[in-house]
Amino acid sequence: MRQKKNKKHDKIDKILIGLITFSFILTILTQIYLNFFHNRIVFNNFYKKKNLVFEQLDIMPEYGEIKLKVKNEEKTDKIKILKNGNIQKFINGILKIQVKDGDLIEFENLSKKEKIKIKVIHASLNIENFKSGDIISISNNKIILIKIS
Numbered sequence: 001m002r003q004k005k006n007k008k009h010d011k012i013d014k015i016l017i018g019l020i021t022f023s024f025i026l027t028i029l030t031q032i033y034l035n036f037f038h039n040r041i042v043f044n045n046f047y048k049k050k051n052l053v054f055e056q057l058d059i060m061p062e063y064g065e066i067k068l069k070v071k072n073e074e075k076t077d078k079i080k081i082l083k084n085g086n087i088q089k090f091i092n093g094i095l096k097i098q099v100k101d102g103d104l105i106e107f108e109n110l111s112k113k114e115k116i117k118i119k120v121i122h123a124s125l126n127i128e129n130f131k132s133g134d135i136i137s138i139s140n141n142k143i144i145l146i147k148i149s
Contacts, residue, residue, distance in 0.1 A: 070093065
């Protein structure tokens with residue numbers, strides 16, 4: 001009688017060991033499939049909850065870039081633009097700034113009489129605050145602070 005119970009236990013043990021082995025191998029194969037063959041989707045505030053496949057994330061720059069132009073090029077000396085407290089300089093009437101998340105951009109109008117308009121020529125896709133074609137209008141003796149996100 002004891003031998004019959006032992007045989008039953010041996011059968012159950014073999015079935016359980018086989019089931020555990022099968023489950024372990026299935027788990028490993030599933031992980032391999034998900035890591036290499038499946039298009040993964042990222043949901044993140046940084047990418048505005050757009051569906052981006054990981055291959056597209058490699059294209060997204062680590063830093064964003066903003067190109068600004070003063071409407072009247074003669075007024076470039078009447079405006080001061082700072083990135084995190086460092087003065088940025090216009091080259092041929094265009095200011096190119098590399099920014100990352102959390103950078104602070106300051107626009108200061110040094111003119112006491114005139115209102116200055118700055119046009120955003122280009123803004124990287126990962127910058128939410130600026131869009132290409134936006135116009136920033138700064139009144140006389142005013143400072144505008146914009147935090148990049």
